[in-house]
Amino acid sequence: xxxxxxxxxxxxxxxxxxxxxxxxxxxxxxxxxxxxxxxxxxxxxxxxxxxxxxxxxxxxxxxxxxxxxxxxxxxxxxxxxxxxxxxxxxxxxxxxxxxxxxxxxxxxxxxxxxxxxxxxxxxxxxxxxxxxxxxxxxxxxxxxxxxxxxxxxxxxxxxxxxxxxxxxxxxxxxxxxxxxxxxxxxxxxxxxxxxxxxxxxxxxxxxxxxxxxxxxxxxxxxxxxxxxxxxxxxxxxxxxxxxxxxxxxxxxxxxxxxxxxxxxxxxxxxxxxxxxxxxxxxxxxxx
Numbered sequence: 001x002x003x004x005x006x007x008x009x010x011x012x013x014x015x016x017x018x019x020x021x022x023x024x025x026x027x028x029x030x031x032x033x034x035x036x037x038x039x040x041x042x043x044x045x046x047x048x049x050x051x052x053x054x055x056x057x058x059x060x061x062x063x064x065x066x067x068x069x070x071x072x073x074x075x076x077x078x079x080x081x082x083x084x085x086x087x088x089x090x091x092x093x094x095x096x097x098x099x100x101x102x103x104x105x106x107x108x109x110x111x112x113x114x115x116x117x118x119x120x121x122x123x124x125x126x127x128x129x130x131x132x133x134x135x136x137x138x139x140x141x142x143x144x145x146x147x148x149x150x151x152x153x154x155x156x157x158x159x160x161x162x163x164x165x166x167x168x169x170x171x172x173x174x175x176x177x178x179x180x181x182x183x184x185x186x187x188x189x190x191x192x193x194x195x196x197x198x199x200x201x202x203x204x205x206x207x208x209x210x211x212x213x214x215x216x217x218x219x220x221x222x223x224x225x226x227x228x229x230x231x232x233x234x235x236x237x238x239x240x241x242x243x244x245x246x247x248x249x250x251x252x253x254x255x256x257x258x259x260x261x262x263x264x265x266x267x268x269x270x271x272x273x274x275x276x277x278x279x280x281x282x283x284x285x286x287x
Contacts, residue, residue, distance in 0.1 A: 026115035028284035084182030087157030087226035203266035
């Protein structure tokens, strides 16, 4: 993709996702993810209805009228976006690929964090760490993240989430808000997730295409695995084949949900083509 085309796409995504974060998500994000505690802000005169437990008795004695201490949330938080860039993310049976939905979701979350003056970092992974951008604040930083999500070319097409979670533990010493955006078609990562979820506030956003859930009845089809490049002929006219295909998908979905809930992590399932706005809002409100 040429630089001019990338900039056009970045601008388009910025306009769409920034509007969402400005008008919908920034408040929900702030409410869902609390700061590390309360810190002293100022002293002001007591007003009717104030909590008497907040009275600053030293200042009150000095001025001979009641004053109270005002505290505000200590907000310094870090949002880490961990994004799967393996071969399976380039799958799509509609007008959009999973990768495009992932980019919009990541941008919306990043702008919401920026509205709350939080830092945003990015990690792109396959079966290795493809790119790590340390957390920083600001719109320019978010635009760089969107550019990387749009145009990054991974070295590997395979997937291993455990590698990304282990790397996160090395580079993030303080607690962070972590969103993992993937289809979670990856080898066993239960042990690593369990350890990581004890330290960080983790949410898994699972993006899938409807054709990964059900096969159409169109006779014999030739399929190629986007990660291993293995090829196979499938007879979609066979109802047993279609049922087994759907059953395998539902098993993966169930395993994902059970594992994340067991580790105390959040889950969001989003199908390509449906409104991720409703899914994100519903998740934030449920927190």
